[in-house]
Amino acid sequence: MHQRTVSIMLRVNEGHGNQPYYQAVVAANGSIKPSYALIRGKPVCRQDGVYYLRYRDKTGKRHYQFAGTDPKQVRVMQLQRQHVIAGEEMGLPAVDPPPAARPKKVLALEPPSVAPLVNPQAPPADASSNRLAMAPTVDKFVREMTAIRSRGRAYGCRLQLGLFLKTFKKAYLDEIDDDDVIAYVAKLRERNLSLRTIANYCATLNAFLRRYDYKDRVKKRFVPKPTEKKVCAYSAADLKAIFKSATPEEEILFRFFLGIGMREREVMFAAWRDLEFERGLFHVTEKLDAGFTIKDKEERLIPIPSGLLAQLKKRYQKRTHERWIWLSRSEEPAGKTCGLPRFHRMLRSEMLRRKGRCARTPNRRSETEAGTDQHG
Numbered sequence: 001m002h003q004r005t006v007s008i009m010l011r012v013n014e015g016h017g018n019q020p021y022y023q024a025v026v027a028a029n030g031s032i033k034p035s036y037a038l039i040r041g042k043p044v045c046r047q048d049g050v051y052y053l054r055y056r057d058k059t060g061k062r063h064y065q066f067a068g069t070d071p072k073q074v075r076v077m078q079l080q081r082q083h084v085i086a087g088e089e090m091g092l093p094a095v096d097p098p099p100a101a102r103p104k105k106v107l108a109l110e111p112p113s114v115a116p117l118v119n120p121q122a123p124p125a126d127a128s129s130n131r132l133a134m135a136p137t138v139d140k141f142v143r144e145m146t147a148i149r150s151r152g153r154a155y156g157c158r159l160q161l162g163l164f165l166k167t168f169k170k171a172y173l174d175e176i177d178d179d180d181v182i183a184y185v186a187k188l189r190e191r192n193l194s195l196r197t198i199a200n201y202c203a204t205l206n207a208f209l210r211r212y213d214y215k216d217r218v219k220k221r222f223v224p225k226p227t228e229k230k231v232c233a234y235s236a237a238d239l240k241a242i243f244k245s246a247t248p249e250e251e252i253l254f255r256f257f258l259g260i261g262m263r264e265r266e267v268m269f270a271a272w273r274d275l276e277f278e279r280g281l282f283h284v285t286e287k288l289d290a291g292f293t294i295k296d297k298e299e300r301l302i303p304i305p306s307g308l309l310a311q312l313k314k315r316y317q318k319r320t321h322e323r324w325i326w327l328s329r330s331e332e333p334a335g336k337t338c339g340l341p342r343f344h345r346m347l348r349s350e351m352l353r354r355k356g357r358c359a360r361t362p363n364r365r366s367e368t369e370a371g372t373d374q375h376g
Helices: 071-089 134-148 151-167 178-190 195-211 236-245 248-260 264-268 306-317 340-354 365-370
Strands: 007-011 021-026 032-039 042-045 050-056 062-068 281-284 300-303
Touching: 007 032, 007 071, 021 050, 032 071, 050 071, 062 071, 134 151, 134 195, 151 178, 151 195, 178 195, 236 248, 248 264, 248 306
Parallel strands: none
Antiparallel strands: 007 021, 007 050, 021 032, 032 042, 050 062, 281 300
16 A cells, blocks of 8 residues: 655646646745745746645545645644544544635625626717716616625626626617517527526516616516426425435434425524524524525524434534534535535435436425425
8 A cells, every 4th residue: 555645736727727736846844935836847936826735545535635825834734634644544533633714705895897798889878968877877776785785686786787788789777668678588588597587687677777767667578477386395205215315414414404494595504502402493593794694684483393403412512613503614604515405416316216206306495394394
């Protein structure tokens, strides 16, 4: 068996989705030359590089561990990983060292202007006119959404109204007519968007126009009406098959979804302080410092099934984080790694295997609530 070593790699961005790993430049005494990597046999400075540790586990599987951009911290993490490997080879229980903190992606205070999205065939607006020019008015509306709603909502409005600007060949707000709305809907259909998404985009356009007292410009007959799907409960046999193929971590997460019936983001930001073990209740609360707000601004109490409550008590005693119940690899709230996408895939595979029912996935809170009574 080959000797297990821990190498320091520098990952750089070459463009077009190519992000290769290169050997970092390390001196004989172990010190790292900041931002330098051996590229084609020569040391090259790459300021955009991020350090990773490359090593193999007991089974020989190769791993790349994020280590940040600080060379001193990277060297410490390398030594920690080497100690873990040495302990494993001596048969000692392995305890993973703490991961490096990943930089948080911060949205700009305000979305960028929509001016670059204006249709090139649209005539320029007269600066001396009192009429509302399209692009500046959209920018103003997006800034208002940033102030009174959220930056996420503001970016959504910019995306949706920006698509309208690409089809709009006029300069002023008061020039919008039926042909412009029809052209917008046709553009959305060309992008293969669902009827529900098209209806939502048209609702944003209508809200924008109503904000400036232009009502009834987006007529109902122009907006496709999506079919309301009927929600059906999964049987106990369906859920039993899923739990059978899940890992212990996935099983308790899926039971949390099904037993409490919360929305996906509510599960992602579930905290230990929200649990009331004595009364068997879960408090759905907002976490403004983490960027989480509750839909409809409605905090609520949810009873926890007894079986799930016992599992959560055991998990609390062995918790790995003082605040969050479900964690991502970067020790942050679970995000998209919270497990529901895997639940979707497992459930679809099981439905296709049985061939007795069409494959469905629970994409609404009511569908996860539907299994609550059957599988607490």
